Amino acid sequence: MSDFEAVPNLGQHQLAIPLNLSGVWTNANDNTRGVTKVQVFDGPGGSQIQAWGSCIPEDCDWGSTSMHEVGSSIVDTTPEYAIANQEFGFKSVFITSRYESGDLIVGTYNVFHDDSGRSNYFSEERMWKMGDANHDGHFNSSDIVQIMQAGEYEDGINNNSTWEEGDFDRDGDFTTSDLVLAFSSGGFEQTRVRPFLPPVLIPIPDLDPEVRFNLSADLIDDIFDEDDFEVLQLLPGIELGTGIQDHIFVEGIIS
Numbered sequence: 001m002s003d004f005e006a007v008p009n010l011g012q013h014q015l016a017i018p019l020n021l022s023g024v025w026t027n028a029n030d031n032t033r034g035v036t037k038v039q040v041f042d043g044p045g046g047s048q049i050q051a052w053g054s055c056i057p058e059d060c061d062w063g064s065t066s067m068h069e070v071g072s073s074i075v076d077t078t079p080e081y082a083i084a085n086q087e088f089g090f091k092s093v094f095i096t097s098r099y100e101s102g103d104l105i106v107g108t109y110n111v112f113h114d115d116s117g118r119s120n121y122f123s124e125e126r127m128w129k130m131g132d133a134n135h136d137g138h139f140n141s142s143d144i145v146q147i148m149q150a151g152e153y154e155d156g157i158n159n160n161s162t163w164e165e166g167d168f169d170r171d172g173d174f175t176t177s178d179l180v181l182a183f184s185s186g187g188f189e190q191t192r193v194r195p196f197l198p199p200v201l202i203p204i205p206d207l208d209p210e211v212r213f214n215l216s217a218d219l220i221d222d223i224f225d226e227d228d229f230e231v232l233q234l235l236p237g238i239e240l241g242t243g244i245q246d247h248i249f250v251e252g253i254i255s
Contacts, residue, residue, distance in 0.1 A: 021047075021069070021082065021097075023139060023187015025104045025127035030170050034123045035106055038097075040067065040082075041186060049084050051095065051106075062086055062093075090114040102137035103127060131182035133164050139182065140189045147174060 026037040036059045039050045049067040052059040065086050069079035080099040085092065094109040104127040111120045131139030133146045147153070147166035152174045159172035166174030168182050182188070 020138065020187070020189060021099070021104070024130040024185035025106070026130055026168075028103070028126045028128050032125060035108060035125050038095075038104070038106055038127065039064075039186075047082070049082070049095065049097075051086070062088075067095075090116070099137065102129075102132065102135040104129070104137075128163065129187055130168060130185035131187060133166065135164075138189055139185070139187045150174070 021040045022042070024037060024039045027035065033054045036052045036054050038052070041048055041050075043064065043066075045066060047067040047069060048064045050064040051062040053062060054060075063086070065084050067082050067084045070081040070083060071077070071079040072081075082097045084095040086095060087093075091110055091112045091114065094111070096107040096109070098105050105124060106127055107122065107124045109120070109122050112118045128135065129137060129139055131143055133143040136142075146164070150161075150165040152161045152165050154173075154175050157173075161167035161172060161174040163170070166178050168178040171177075
């Protein structure tokens with residue numbers, strides 16, 4: 001790799017956020033006959049999960065029980081799985097959950113022990129995190145930006161909004177009640193959102209001598225701290241042989 005002279009882009013970029021299961025997760029299918037929603041929260045003895053099942057005239061509250069988070073290995077500090085057990089007297093329900101592409105997949109194993117002759121059964125539901133409009137598994141400011149940019153907040157047009165546009169209570173419209181519902185769910189993640197500046201292509205001769213430095217493959221890890229600079233890349237659209245050795249683009253974040 002040839003040496004380049006580079007200058008950090010003074011733009012800033014949002015950092016990745018670790019998995020957070022806390023909050024209310026509601027069924028993606030609002031007509032389900034199974035589990036309609038679950039809430040994950042911290043209790044006196046650790047993580048707790050509370051589930052609701054489809055009932056008429058309103059959902060049945062199963063109550064809360066201990067939830068055990070399970071990682072993919074013995075050293076996994078960001079578990080993507082969880083298990084719980086709920087006893088109802090006439091049956092036991094074993095609850096499993098796994099994180100999948102921003103959604104929470106909740107499985108229930110229903111085991112009857114009341115001599116009713118009913119067969120044990122398994123069901124699985126896909127859950128969306130309350131407030132998570134962009135389906136990345138987090139409820140944060142990026143979701144607020146998305147739903148506000150949709151331009152349907154209390155616009156006076158009936159039944160024109162979707163979940164992705166802020167209709168979290170599924171009544172067809174994005175109103176204040178949706179915001180209240182989302183923020184009262186307990187899953188909002190207060191993260192520092194950093195503004196992003198577009199790529200900048202800087203010819204080496206134009207760089208101020210005081211900010212020039214040589215950058216080689218062996219020095220990347222030493223110069224760019226992981227928390228301060230995310231990625232070193234060439235500006236898209238520039239092909240080798242067109243003077244790329246005289247240009248460099250560094251997309252970075254400055255704390």
